[in-house]
Amino acid sequence: MPQDLSTQSIRPVRFWHRNAVVELDGAPNTRTVLEWLREDQQLCGTKEGCAEGDCGACTVVLGELDAQGRLQLKPVNSCIQFLPSLDGKALFTVEDLAGADGSLHPVQQALVDCHGSQCGFCTPGFAMSLWQLYEEMKGTAPSRQGIADGLAGNLCRCTGYRPILDAGEKALAQEGPLLDREPVETALRELALGQPIHTEAGFHAPKTLGELAQLRQDLPEARLLAGGSDVGLWVTKQFKTLPQIIYLGQVRELQTIERVGDELVIGAGASLEAAWAELATHWPQLKEMGLRFASPPIRSVGTLGGNIANGSPIGDGAPVLMALGATVELQRGEQLRRLPLQDFYLDYMKNALQAGEFLRALRVPLPLQGWRLSTHKISKRFDSDISAVCGAFALHIEDGQVREARLAWGGMAAIVKRAAQAEAALRGQPWNEATLIQAQAALAQDFKPLSDMRASAAYRLQVAQNLLRRCWLETRAEDPLPASALSVWEAR
Structure with missing residues (x-):
């Protein structure tokens, strides 16, 4: 001690x-x-x-x-x-939900009335998630999709989700006792x-x-x-x-999120929920990635700084921040130093932190004119699932040419890393299909992915190339794909 x-x-x-x-x-x-x-x-x-x-x-x-x-x-x-x-x-x-007289809380009664429980094992967890929504919404009625998003961290294997969502709609639409x-x-x-x-x-x-x-x-x-x-x-x-x-949860200074000059400075202790919500105000295309990044119970306590410091090769935070050109701010005693995020990771689950040093903040450059951001997560399940491949691409396009490119990938190597060869194939080239094909081919030089329970090596490489094509389809000058064609929610 x-x-x-x-x-x-x-x-x-x-x-x-x-x-x-x-x-x-x-x-x-x-x-x-x-x-x-x-x-x-x-x-x-x-x-x-x-x-x-x-x-x-x-x-x-x-x-x-x-x-x-x-x-x-x-x-x-x-x-x-x-x-x-x-x-x-x-x-x-x-x-804590039932009344002093034993009467059921509205979320409990709605689960009964809508037949939202079969074996009942998962029901207390659903009830607590619904209670939190009920308390925070204060009698207003969110959309059915909003309720589904709030329950993304709760799994049911027997009743099915329709009656549970019915119960959520019924409970959250009515006034009732509040804490x-x-x-x-x-x-x-x-x-x-x-x-x-x-x-x-x-x-x-x-x-x-x-x-x-x-x-x-x-x-x-x-x-x-x-x-x-x-x-x-x-x-x-x-x-x-x-x-x-x-x-770290009691250090308020680590939980701050503020704009400093031309950077967004996110304290290492800021929750995933708060940090990603702020990122999405500057880059609206990150909203969907945020909904699919873990689950509400994980996002509420997990931190973006922890996700970055952990260094998992399949973490969803690092590819996005790396593509955005983020730097990490490290502290040891009173000494501070900064590193580009791509230099922070040394090897599988190894980083550049020195003894006695900790991650203090993440510094993310704010959007500049001419830059386009494209992010995509591929997983077996839409909600609350680990990525097989996560790609984040930031392109500076001017007069139809790619002036600069940052292509960052998770799930393709032992660490989250940028695709140096693919980036080189894009720089200074017209943003057309021929350039795209050259960059797709270069990905095979950048990565030799592994096969595991989530995906095979061949699948990962093919998906990575396909995501780069999707990026081109949504950012090309002529006939770019509309936002509705890029959302998994539109396909359901």
């Missing part, structure tokens, strides 16, 4: 649950919220399905205060959420006044960037934890032990 952490800084984990503040002494670093609910509290409504944040049977709702001190609710996969990360937050489960937020907000404001948490087990949650920088230098071998959407699986699937954890 760092020398500047006194025994007085060790305190219980505190959070709001079941209308009261809960205090937990000696909480293990990696005990999940799901385990605590089912095994310690005997609250067994929340189910374990996949134990990897994919099926949604374990969905609960977390409450946090935003910058204005208002309660914000978000769905979370409790199977990969570590218990100490609840400190200073509010936890709601399916047991009394005042006592929750009051409790969370009081909890926020507490000192940064350091548990005896080695879970540290600094509150400022300075505290984080010092901790990172004092504990260079500690595991940095943000949303846990990947690290959680190390525990539930690989059974790893993590003796020292530095949790």
Whole structure:
């Protein structure tokens, strides 16, 4: 433990649950919220399905205060959420939905009325996701597709989705009881006044960037934890032990998203949901990619910085940011340095971070005149699925010629990388079909993809070439494809 952490800084984990503040002494670093609910509290409504944040049977709702001190609710996969990360937050489960007299909540009653439950295993997770939508929409009725988007992290294998969507439409269209937020907000404001948490087990949650920088230098071998959407699986699937954890979720400075000059600066702790929504305001064509990037429970806690720092070759964030010309801002102590994102990745799951260094922010150049962006994700399922191939292409086209090109790919190599040979085939050439064909052929020199459970090597290369053609079809000067021809939603 760092020398500047006194025994007085060790305190219980505190959070709001079941209308009261809960205090937990000696909480293990990696005990999940799901385990605590089912095994310690005997609250067994929340189910374990996949134990990897994919099926949604374990969905609960977390409450946090935003910058204005208002309660914000978000769905979370409790199977990969570590218990100490609840400190200073509010936890709601399916047991909280029914009224004091035992009457069902409108989302529960709608699931009954619309026959939205068969075996019932997934139903508590659906109910919690619908409750979060119900609370945040406050009686308004989103579109059926909007409800489907909100439920993209919940899987059902027996009832089917039509009656569940019917239930969502029925529940969200009516007025009904809403959560009394005042006592929750009051409790969370009081909890926020507490000192940064350091548990005896080695879970540290600094509150400022300075505290984080010092901790990172004092504990260079500690595991940095943000949303846990990947690290959680190390525990539930690989059974790893993590003796020292530095949790980033309390550092507000890491969660900022702001425009600085001609760049969009995204703090490494900003959620995927917030970061991608901001990106899509500047590049509207990214909206669909955002809807297909994981699921609402993952996007609500997972961070774009974590997605980038993780360095998965099939991560969807890196190809897009690489095509946009993003740089990473790294911090060690008080020292800052920047690297182009394509130079950050060294090899499979290896990056340029030095001991005691952490990712502080992502810096993305704002759109410039003449640049066109095209992004495409290919996966076996539309919603909440891992990419077989992800392509992101930024082209600077002027007077019918390609002045500059950045073609970035995920799923084609051990790291996300740019296609140097294909880019060279485009630069300075007219943006026509002949140039396209030359660039497609060059992709075979840039990549020798692997075959795995998601796709064969031959399929990946063919798809990569096809996506480049799709980019040409949507950006060519004559008869470009309309937006409706490029959306998977239009094809359903």
